[in-house]
Amino acid sequence: GENVEQHPSTxxxxxxxxxxxxxxxxxxxxxxxxxxKQELGKGPxxxxxxRSNVGEKKDQRIAVTLNKTAKHFSLHITExxxxxxxxxxxxxxxxxxxxxxVFGTGTRLLVSP
Amino acid sequence: EAEVAQSPRxxxxxxSQAVAFWCDPISGHATxxxxxxxxxxxxxxxxxxxxxxxxxxxxxxxxxxxxxRLKGVDSTLKIQPAELGDSAMYLCASxxxxxxxxxxxxxxxxxxx
Numbered sequence: 334g335e336n337v338e339q340h341p342s343t344x345x346x347x348x349x350x351x352x353x354x355x356x357x358x359x360x361x362x363x364x365x366x367x368x369x370k371q372e373l374g375k376g377p378x379x380x381x382x383x384r385s386n387v388g389e390k391k392d393q394r395i396a397v398t399l400n401k402t403a404k405h406f407s408l409h410i411t412e413x414x415x416x417x418x419x420x421x422x423x424x425x426x427x428x429x430x431x432x433x434x435v436f437g438t439g440t441r442l443l444v445s446p
Numbered sequence: 447e448a449e450v451a452q453s454p455r456x457x458x459x460x461x462s463q464a465v466a467f468w469c470d471p472i473s474g475h476a477t478x479x480x481x482x483x484x485x486x487x488x489x490x491x492x493x494x495x496x497x498x499x500x501x502x503x504x505x506x507x508x509x510x511x512x513x514x515r516l517k518g519v520d521s522t523l524k525i526q527p528a529e530l531g532d533s534a535m536y537l538c539a540s541x542x543x544x545x546x547x548x549x550x551x552x553x554x555x556x557x558x559x
Binding site: 337339365367369374375376377378379382422424432433434435436437438439 | 489491502537550552
């Protein structure tokens with residue numbers, strides 16, 4: 334089955350810096366890669382996703398890149414703000430009709446003012 | 447914005463007792479998922495419903511866990527008997543279509559003593 338690895342487990346940056354979180358996956362059939370942000374005491378919230386027919390996707394300060402050959406994808410946050418502090422999860426799914434998301438282990442991002 | 451509703455938010459129970467969690471998905475969402483999230487880890491799929499039918503329960507410990515979605519709307523996840531290792535956050539998610547992004551509720555945090 335699918336295995337998703339995520340690095341780093343913790344990331345501390347200064348406000349205004351960029352943050353990059355990387356994930357690798359094992360199943361070449363995976364074709365959907367979402368990123369979720371989870372704040373304390375809340376459920377994961379989708380912040381951006383990408384499908385395997387696209388190499389990069391941007392939404393304001395957030396971007397995701399996908400390298401299908403190398404089986405890795407990354408989340409890029411520019412101009413970080415204290416409110417970006419949270420745990421971020423990547424996930425992968427081989428969409429064979431129904432989604433079956435396999436999540437990474439999470440990255441705790443701390444943005445210091 | 448519509449949300450996935452879950453209750454209770456917190457539950458403390460003694461081992462060997464029965465416990466149940468409830469989920470009401472976003473209106474019109476036919477696909478419903480239950481995930482378990484152990485502290486410090488990513489969510490793991492327990493069971494997936496399409497309307498009232500189970501699509502995937504391969505990861506559900508069926509000796510003690512059960513899930514139902516009788517009318518294809520809200521759903522209940524039950525554990526009987528609870529064990530110490532069941533302490534976790536139980537998350538419900540729903541999607542309108544099979545390949546749509548998952549929307550998560552805020553979960554039920556279970557502590558088994």
